[in-house]
Structure formats: structure tokens, C-alpha cells
Amino acid sequence: MAGHWGIQFSFVALILFVKLVSAEHSFENTAIVRTVDLGGSLVHVTTTYAVKALEDDSSIYTIALGEDEAKKTSWMQAKVKGQTVPLQLEKFGLSPNTGAFLYAVEFPKALKANGTANLVVETVQTHATYPWPKTAAQNEGQSLKYEADLFILSPYPTLVQRTKIKSQFPKIHSYTTPEGVDAFTLESPVTKSGATLTYGPYNNIPAFTNKDFTKSQQKRIAVQYEYGNPILEITRLERAAEISHWGANLNIQDNVWLHNAGPELKGHFSRLEYQSQGYFRRVAPHTLSSLSLHLPAGIHDVYFYDLNGNVSTSHIRYAPSVPKGSSSNHFSLFEFRPRYPVMGGWNYSFTLGWDAPLADYAGWDKESGKYIVGIPLQTLYPGAVVDEAEVKIILPEGASDIKFYPPFPAIENTISNYITYLDTTGRPEITLQYQQLTDRHVGVIYVEYRVPFSAHLKKPLAVATALIALFALAFTWKRVDTRIQK
């Protein structure tokens, strides 16, 4: 998670770090299993640590990620196995003498000596794969390459660890067979069964304490595999949510810059080829010809256009509103085709927006007299990473006492003034900046604000005043004699 942490954290971090140093030896990993789900733009990694405490009262456990891995990791969550509430995760950044990025979690209950716990750490890596070969002709397949470190780093000694790499698609073209790992295993260092590669088990991995281990023992492994879906990358996403109390409406509009990050098209695009592929239902995997999105239920008036105007190749199936807070997974299905099939390396930008009844998203808190509105952070594009996102929330004119609670800390957030139709003073506008959003970055930005009754009347009063002034002017003009001579 590439979040910026507030200043208040650094103080806590300092205290924790002191604690950490003293707690360094208080655990032992009886087993670590890392499962890598290979994907396109996103790679999901689940690491399960079977932890044994060596001392009493051990509660703070340190997780380490290699430098490269940490850079690619855009989302991270730690849980005790079997529980649903994620644990608080503190980030310490690069530890200079070990060359690893450290994170600390605190167990809900401190472990006694020889007490065990299973810790599940899920991460999502972005831009971890790249097309290999880098170009593909229109009728060729699409292969990706994924690189990772062989050993899972941990500041604690590990009895046994293994890494499983799974591909969604059956073909794994090639993979690295690590050499010089006899110190840790006697069997074959890697086995392949179907679309799953298993590295390990490797036994008795020492705790890394300095860079030596990473330098001498750590290995890079690479997997080249086939991937059957186009690789989507949203280079920029601008979401604007405008709340209107007069219209009881929430308008959400996304400006999307889509990029096909698959292998670049070798040669040129041939429509003939594409049409015959479509005819025989053998469209190349790196061709993005259509997409379907799950838009919220209860929306209406969906619009889809780009810089050249409306795009007529879209289709929507509306779902009725669901009551607030219900966990039903109703959605409106939006299917669209870009103007042209987006081949590898091509771009396509568009605007997608819709209206929704405000009541589905907003509530009024009687006690505080404030409105609370929940704005979804993003609409998921299947398998896509969002490199840069800017979410704007435009509150009604005259809103005050504004507080907002994003589900993930933003890189930067500002409140500015935004003037639109018939505004006199303008509306407060909250802007949140994000980077590297993944499919796990789903959540709702809660905004709480107060709108006095007088603010509601501002607009009709302004319009009425303008019209009355106009009529008065016409009235006097008609009745005043403007001639110089009679």
C-alpha cells in the first residue's frame, strides 16, 4: 500500500521500532507458504506465516518484503487465519542494514512462549509482469513474464518455506530452476504440475540480519506464462461525484485513460484479420474489443462518450435500487465496445457517467444535524490497475463543517471552491489523489457536512432576483421617454 502516513504515525513508529529491536528474536516461523496468483496488471500474493513465539508476551511480529517486491506491492493486508478483522499494519520503510522493507503487525492477543498463530498476509502487486516477447502480431498469443525473489524474507528463522506460483491459464512456457540451493533442500528445487509451480520446500532458512543474506543466498526466479485476457492499465482516472440536494441526485462521472499494456502490436492492424478472427471466434488475447463493468444498482441516465462525442456501441442493463446497507450484490451491467478494438500498446480514453438517487447514498444524522454521504472510491475494471486517480467530491453550495473519511489514505487531499450552474458563492470540492489502485481498493469515502436551510434557498433567490431585475429594467425602459427632442 503506497500510502502516505501522517506525522502522528512516525512517533508511534519510533516507539514501535524500539520495541521491535528488542522483539527481534522472539518468534520463529515454523512454516511459510507463499501463493502467487499470476495475472495481468495485478498479481495477488498470499503468504501464510505459521508463527511460534519464543518468549512470553510476544505480540509484535515483523514482516519483511524484498526491495523490489515492496516497490511493486500496492495493497497489503494482514489477518490472523480464520478471522475477518484485519490487523493493524505499520510500515517502517526500508531498513538500511538489511535491505528489506519492514512492516509490523500486532497480534490481538500476545502469545506466550511456544504459543502459535497463523498469520495470513495478502498483497497485490502492480506492474509486476511484463509482456514477453514484447511484441506480438495480431494473430499471435500473449505471454507475460513474472519475476520474484526465491526466498521469502523474514527477520526470524524459518523451518520450512515454499512458494507456489499459479497461472489462470494452463500454459507455463518456461521457468527458472534455481541452482545452488542444496543447502536448503535435497529434493528438486522446483516442481511443476499443470499450471502450478512449486518452489521448495526449503528448510532452515536463517533469519536475515544484514544484506549478506540477500546478496549471497537470494535468487531471482522468473516465470513466462500465457495469459488469455487483455492487460488493462488505466493510466489516469478522474472521478467527479456531484451531490445535488435540489435534484436529490448524485452524479458520478469517470474520465478514464485506458491503455492496453499487453505486447505491442507487431506490424499493423488489419481489419480483415480482426473480422475473420471474430468470425471464427478466435480473437487474439491481447485484443480488447469489449468490456463489461458492474455499475451500482439503482442508477439511471448512463452516458458514455469520448472526445469525439457519443459512442453508440454500449449497452446497459439497469438494476433497481437496493436498500442502504444491505449486502446484496445487485449491480447494473454496463457493456461497451471502444470505438476501435484496442490492440497491444494502444490507448483509448473515454468518459462514463451516471445519475443515481441521492437517497441511496446519503443519510441525515438527526443528532448532529449533518448529512453523511458515501461515495464509492472507484468502479472496478476487470484486472486493471489504476496508475493515478483523482477523486473529486462536489458538495452542495453552502455546505460547512466538512469532514471526510476515505477508506485508504490519499496521497494528497485538498478542499477547494467549485462554481457551476447558477452558483453564487460556489461549492466546496474535496479532491483526493491516489496512485496504484488495485481491485482490492474498494471502499466508500464517507463525507459528512452540514447544509443550513438558508443555503438551500440561495439558488432560487439568486435566479428570482435576476429575473425580477430584468423585468424591472424592461418595465422602466418601456415607460421612460428616452427621446431627446419631442
Place this chain on the structure above:
Amino acid sequence: MATNSKAYSLPSNVSPETVANTSSLLRIVSLALISGAAIASRLFAVVNFESIIHEFDPWFNYRATRVLASKGFYAFWNWFDPTAWYPLGRVVGGTVYPGLMATSGVIYNILHALHLPVDIRNICVLLAPGFSALTAWSTYMFTKEMKDESAGLLAAAFIGIVPGYISRSVAGSYDNEAIAIFLLMFTFYCWIKALKTGSALFGTLAALFYFYMVAAWGGYAFITNMIPLHALALILMGRYSSRLYVAYSSWYAIGTLASMQVPFVGFQPVRTSEHMGALGVFGLLQIIAFAELVRSHVSSKQFQSLLYASVIGAGILGTAGIVGLTYKGWIAPWTGRFYSLWDTGYAKKYIPIIASVSEHQPTAWPSFFMDLHFLIFLFPAGVAMCFKQLRDEHVFVIIYAVVASYFAGVMVRLMLTLTPCVCVAAAVAFSSLLDTYIDPAEPNVPKEEAEATEADPGAADAPTTPKKAKKASAPPPTLGDFVGKFVVDEKKPHGIFGLNTRLAVILNALAMLVFFVLHCTWVTANAYSSPSVVLASSNPDGSQHIIDDFREAYYWLRQNTPQDAVVMSWWDYGYQIAGMADRPTLVDNNTWNNTHIATVGKAMSSSEEVAYPILRKHDVDYVLIIFGGLLGYSGDDINKFLWMVRIAQGVWPNEIQEPNYFTPRGEYRVDDQAPPAMKNSLMYKMSYYRFAELFGGQPAQDRVRGQQISKTSPTLDYLDEAFTSENWIVRIYQVRKEDLLGRDLKLANAFEAGRKRKKQKPPVRRRAIA
């Protein structure tokens, strides 16, 4: 009293003030409704498609307006567009009529100042409908001066929905004509008003609107010549007055000075022949005014005749001066476009570019009915009625009718200038008809004639009766003799008896109006509301299917080619590529440089080997063509191809010859029998490249030409197919860079394909051993 009976009774207890107030209110309401109808009927394009800019030229206007709106007026004024006419570029500020963009810019800024952040595109799209409402109003004002308010309302209603005007002002048709017709009518109204009242204020207003018109449309020359023509006609009719002098002088002096402020016009008003008429009439008026002044002070008859001679002498001298200056080259002679107005065959011979535009073709007869419906046969009646009173303003309408009728016959697009006049004249005729038949007064029966003339109080009740009586008893002197032959015995009363005769005529007239409305709606909906950027067809289930190939290809160019990639296409698509694809183009719809267009024409019509150096010299990266063969879209480049050939032939008569592109029998063919020049031309190859393969062994059919294309696809050595749109309407080819090894690309291709190099010379045959 039975003789003065009414066909129906009118309420008599209404005070005149109430009548005046009610009619004023009704007028306002009708005008509002007419404006509403005018705007609404132009929105078919938005409702059926979307809020989009239509056609070709509007795309440039829209692009320029966006620059104006985003960067301000001065930036627009100094805008040099390096992407147009690559590599020449275009000084946009000095080569456009900025009125349209300035209008949208002003509206945009006003709305934004009022916190109405309307998108500039929507302002551009809706500008024409908005101004059509103003046109309706100005036509009302103009016709009111001709006859009365009721004729004015009819004229407003006519111009509001008449297809001849709608054709150029539907929503999205963001072109100069959108505001020009309003300015035309309003300038004419101000002129008539100035002439009637002799007011310098209205003369100045006319000049200001004339200036606005000059800034907005090249057709301002129509006003520049109509007003002097009117003034000249009045002088020749002996109707010179100080009112004419004040009106004309104030209009000409201020209008000309103002019009010279537009950079694109500059010194033209004093240097070109088109403007000399106005100057000549101005001079003539001064001479006459001087003569009048002298005459009012001198009584000697000899002196007067001397004066008369000197006036004529001065006039001749002035004309000779102008002719002399033209001959010397100080005044530019008529431009080619102007000549093509007199000789319809002129353009085809000397300026094929002008002739290649479909809207410059002579008008077909059916289009008069299509565009004007029943107004076209009311029009002569209305003009004839103008002869009845023949006031100064009627002379104007008569001249306007004659001139505009001629022009409308010469060029399709000039139908637009005829339309307002037709509406005015038809409204005068129609309203006279209604006046006559709605008037309840019945004529006197001969027996009781004496009694009737004695007691004629009924006449006062009906306001139109005196007028009618005048019409019947005293025919106008000009037509007196002519009419007298047909008018039956004066003593025998004539008029309309009874309610049924009235109803018969009025109901017929109303039916005509209803059919007019139906016709206008039908024509507007079916003929004039297609954006032409988007094509519509229908699915088997009747729902609308949008064919969006143009935008697909343009958007592809915009998103997936380098920002500075130069696109070559035929000039028709230049503005669209600049507007939608945002890429530099070689030529565009501003056809100022014939040679550059001919270069493109040459590249398209010659073989690859000849075209390639041209393409490389102009840094062309992509070549875009329109091909309708798959879908049956007839406006494609193969159908325009002969114009490319002709234009190229005009510059390189030795290299490109039109007859080579026809079969020996004079047919235009694209199938197996196509002549070699055709088959080898770049355009042909690009159009049909791999087209036959699409049919998978079946004979490939070109649905536009209705011909079978040969099964072997043309080969391209110097270009690569880069993109083809969904229905193959737009095909884009990338120009290859020179071979890295310095080989000719054709040889390089042959080498890669594994073909053996053809031997250049036949092998020397071994000499037979003797």
C-alpha cells in the same frame, strides 16, 4: 342597409385600446411561438443523433471557436495554425470571417460570467437554431415595413420553418450562414427603415449590422450590391430624395470604413470590382445632391441643362475612372468565383476546385419545390403585388426577388439568399388573400347603389374597407392600362358574397399552410438533419443503427499516432481530421492553394513509385481515404477521384491526363476492365487493398459502383495498411520510411517475399553455331 351587410358580425362593444393591447399581446405570443417552432424544428439532428458538429466546414469553425473560448480573443486573432496546410501553415486570424466565432465567444463568456458553465460545443451546436429565431423576428420587422403586422407574422412563420433556410441552420450546422441570414435581414430592415424615415441613426445601424455581416460571411457582397442597386433604381425612377441621400451616405461611409477593419477584407472595398458599384452609387448620389442643391438656388433654364450635362459627364467620367483603374490593375477585376455566377460553365473549365463542390452546382428544379414548397408559387404573386403600391421599399423587394432568383438558379447554396425574399413576398401575397377573404364587408348590390353611397357608415367599422375600395375603384397607375383590360365594367360591383365563398377560399389557404408545415417537418427530418459525420441505418428490428466509422478512425488517429504525424487526405476531410483527430493535414476545406491540392491529387492519382517521393517530401506519415464499396456509401473517394485527376491535370497536364482514367469506350470502371492508369493509381490500390479477400472466394462486389472487383488484391510496396474502420469506410495507410539498406522499397519487398529479382535485360541468345 341590407347592401352593407356583413358576412359575419364582429363584436362592436370592444374599445380600440383593448383591441390594440390584445393584438400586441397576440403578436408577442405568436412571435414567441414562431421562435419556439423555428428552434424546435432544427433540433431533429440533436434528438435523432446527438449534440455534434456537422459536415466539414463547421468543424473548423468549432475548432477556431474553442481556441477563442479557451485562449481569448487576441490569441485567436494572432493564431497561426501550423497543423493546417502542412508545411505552409495558416494564419487563421487573417483568413477567416471571425463573426461567427466571436459571436459564440461572446455568448460563452456571458454565460460563464453568469455562472452558467455551458460547454462551448453546445453553444456552437445550438447557435444556428438560436439565430433562426432572431431571423424570424427580423423578417417580421422587415415585412411589417412592406405591408403590415399580419404579413410580418406570416413571413416570420414561413422563414422559421422553411426548408431552404433550415438546410443551413440545423443544430450542429455551425457555419457562417447560421448567423448571416439574420444579419442580412436585419441590415435590410435597417436600410428600409433608414430610407423611409431618412434617419441617420438607422443608416448607421444598417452600417453596423453590415459590418457584423462582413465579419461573418463572404456573402456580404450581396448586401454591398443590393443596397446600391436599390438606390440606383430609385434614382432612375426619379425618386431621389434627401432621405435616400442621408440613408445611403450614412450606410456607405460608416459601413465601408467598418468593413475594412476585418483583416480578411482589408482594402477590398476600395480595390475590387465587386465593391465598385457601391462606390459609384455613392459618388452619383453626391453629384445629384449637389445638383439638387444648385437647382434649388438657381432658376435659369440654361444653367439647369448645363448642370444636367455636367452631371452626366461626371458620371461617365467616374465610370471611366473606375474602368481605367481596373485596367491599370489598381482595382482587382472580378474573381473567378464571381465569374462562375455569370457563366455556369466557367468554373468547370478554369477552376475545377470550385466546380468540384456539390453545393456550387446549378440548382435542380425540384429543389425549388423541395426547399420552398407552396411559397414558390405565392412568390410571383407577392412580387406582383409589390407593383400595386410600389413604394420605395417595394422596389427593394422586387430587385431582391429578381437578383436572388437568378443567383438561386445558378448555385444551389445561393438558394439561401432567395429564401428570405420568397418568404416576404409570399407572406405579402398570402396575407392579402386572407385580408380580402376575412374582411366581413360585402359589396353593394347595384340596384341599391344610390342608397348605399348615401349611407356608408358600415365602412368605418371595418378598417380594411377603404383600402379595398381604393383597390377596386382606382387601380394603380403603373399597371392601370394593363389591369384595365381585364377589369370588368366599373359599374358592376365585384367582391365576395356570403360566408361560404369566404370559407371555401380560407379553408383552402389554411390547408396549404398545413401541408406546408407537414412538408417542412418531413424535409427537415429526412433530408437536412443528418450530421454526415455519423451515418444512420436501421437494424432488422427497426431500431437505429449508427455507423460511426469516421469518428472511429479519427479517434484512432488521435489516440494512437504521434502528435505530429502528418495525415494526407483529400481536402474534404481536412477540417474533420484537424478537429477530431487533432493531427496536421496537407490540405483542407479552405481551398486557397490550388497547387497544394493538386499535389495531393497527383499523389493520389499517380502510381506508387511516382507518389512516394511526393509523400516523403511532404513528411506524410499517414494517408487517409474514404472507401464506400463495402457498405454502399456513395460519397467516397473513388467517386471523387475524377476531380482529383482534373485538379492535378490543371497543374501537371503532361503527367496526369483525365482520359487515361476511362476505358477506351469512355466508361469509368474499377473492375477487371479498369484502365492501367486507374489500376496503378495510389487511390485505387488503397481503396481495394485486400478488399476481395473479405469475400472469401466469392466474387467481390463494390456496392457503390455495382462492379465486380478482381480477385487478386492490389499490392502496396510503399505503404502499409495501418487501420481500417469497422465498415471499411475509412482506411488509413502508413507511409513507409526509406529502406535502411538504401534499396528501393519495391525491391526490398520482393526480396523479403523471396521472389527473384527480375532480370533487367533478356539473356543474350547464344549465337547459333554455323
